[in-house]
Amino acid sequence: MPKAKAPRFSxxxxxxxxxxxxxxxxxANITFEEFQTLAKLPTFTKTGSKxxxxxxxKPGDYARFYNVTLEGRDxxxxxxxxxxxxxxxxxxxxxxxxxxxVQWLWAPEEVQALNAEIDVSHMxxxxxxxxxxxxxxxxxxxxxxxxxxxxxxxxDEHVMRIPDIDAFYVRSIFNYGKKTxxxxxxxxxxxxxxxxxxxxxxxxxxxxLRYCATCRVWCHTGCRKGESKRLIESSEFTNGQHYAxxxxxxxPAGDPVRPGPRSKKARNVAERAINVNLKTLSTRxxxxxxxxxxxxxxxxxxxxxxxxxxxxxAYVLRAREWVREARTPGGLSRDRxxxxxxxxxxxxxxxxxxxxxxxxxxxxxxxTELFVCNECGYPV
Numbered sequence: 001m002p003k004a005k006a007p008r009f010s011x012x013x014x015x016x017x018x019x020x021x022x023x024x025x026x027x028a029n030i031t032f033e034e035f036q037t038l039a040k041l042p043t044f045t046k047t048g049s050k051x052x053x054x055x056x057x058k059p060g061d062y063a064r065f066y067n068v069t070l071e072g073r074d075x076x077x078x079x080x081x082x083x084x085x086x087x088x089x090x091x092x093x094x095x096x097x098x099x100x101x102v103q104w105l106w107a108p109e110e111v112q113a114l115n116a117e118i119d120v121s122h123m124x125x126x127x128x129x130x131x132x133x134x135x136x137x138x139x140x141x142x143x144x145x146x147x148x149x150x151x152x153x154x155x156d157e158h159v160m161r162i163p164d165i166d167a168f169y170v171r172s173i174f175n176y177g178k179k180t181x182x183x184x185x186x187x188x189x190x191x192x193x194x195x196x197x198x199x200x201x202x203x204x205x206x207x208x209l210r211y212c213a214t215c216r217v218w219c220h221t222g223c224r225k226g227e228s229k230r231l232i233e234s235s236e237f238t239n240g241q242h243y244a245x246x247x248x249x250x251x252p253a254g255d256p257v258r259p260g261p262r263s264k265k266a267r268n269v270a271e272r273a274i275n276v277n278l279k280t281l282s283t284r285x286x287x288x289x290x291x292x293x294x295x296x297x298x299x300x301x302x303x304x305x306x307x308x309x310x311x312x313x314a315y316v317l318r319a320r321e322w323v324r325e326a327r328t329p330g331g332l333s334r335d336r337x338x339x340x341x342x343x344x345x346x347x348x349x350x351x352x353x354x355x356x357x358x359x360x361x362x363x364x365x366x367x368t369e370l371f372v373c374n375e376c377g378y379p380v
Contacts (some may be wrong), residue, residue: 121199265377
């Protein structure tokens with residue numbers, strides 16, 4: 001479940017608010033050289049407007065900073081604050097406050113202002129961007145400019161959960177010299193393989209992306225390329241239980257795609273799915289997690305999910321791998337069982353079991369209940 005909302009601090013204005021410029025700018029009232037002559041601090045404490053409330057910041061923490069361009073507005077959204085990573089803390093000349101060296105995360109519109117050709121339409125409200133040029137993206141600011149702590153996640157294919165509110169996320173880096181934007185990996189923008197549109201979490205709840213684990217591509221349900229749709233309804237799977245066993249076979253390490261015409265591929269998968277026997281798992285997988293593990297492995301991969309913009313790809317694929325390994329001759333060794341339990345406990349600490357197994361109640365999910373990939377024939 002999403003973490004509790006970050007504590008709010010007093011909105012009192014400060015003349016020490018710095019703009020995102022050169023890190024030795026005078027906007028911060030102190031040069032970078034002067035900053036380095038001050039005493040280094042391991043932490044500093046920010047006092048909130050709430051009585052006796054304090055938050056301790058240290059290097060490596062992320063914070064929300066007052067956005068000087070929004071001064072005078074009473075309706076500032078949490079997603080509109082500047083976001084930065086605290087790299088170093090040094091004492092101010094007087095009082096209990098301090099100066100901090102900050103690495104800024106840029107908002108999409110800031111990057112687009114430097115290159116109008118960069119498409120930011122797939123970027124969400126809470127999305128931020130790294131910059132590769134420290135001279136252009138780091139400054140020294142006073143601790144009075146800090147509004148409060150925040151969460152920042154790095155979006156990749158191994159992340160189990162990124163909340164859909166009150167948490168910033170990063171999946172790309174801006175090359176300041178070339179004025180180009182690059183995603184951390186080719187899948188982090190999750191573009192639809194048919195229409196090419198990048199994944200915007202804010203606009204995708206009713207039209208989510210489905211993932212073919214065999215072809216390793218994302219696709220909107222209704223998208224087509226020319227006359228061909230990537231996801232199609234199949235009559236080869238007789239019911240949901242049969243279809244779920246087909247999902248177990250799908251994945252990079254799953255059964256290979258059989259050669260032949262597209263029309264026969266789904267039939268081949270369906271025939272093999274009938275013979276999937278899960279009874280042996282009862283003696284090879286700890287009882288306390290068996291049912292949840294199998295249910296996860298039989299889940300369709302989709303993003304976004306309620307409260308989780310990254311979707312379920314990371315843990316569903318891992319669950320399928322565990323089930324496949326447990327079904328092999330000899331099953332799981334004692335050491336592998338311990339690793340399975342560790343993985344399961346970490347997952348369920350992060351996301352409640354009820355949320356992991358919650359039924360997808362979107363209309364799109366009902367309409368695509370038995371859909372398969374038109375290229376490989378596997379359930380999607």
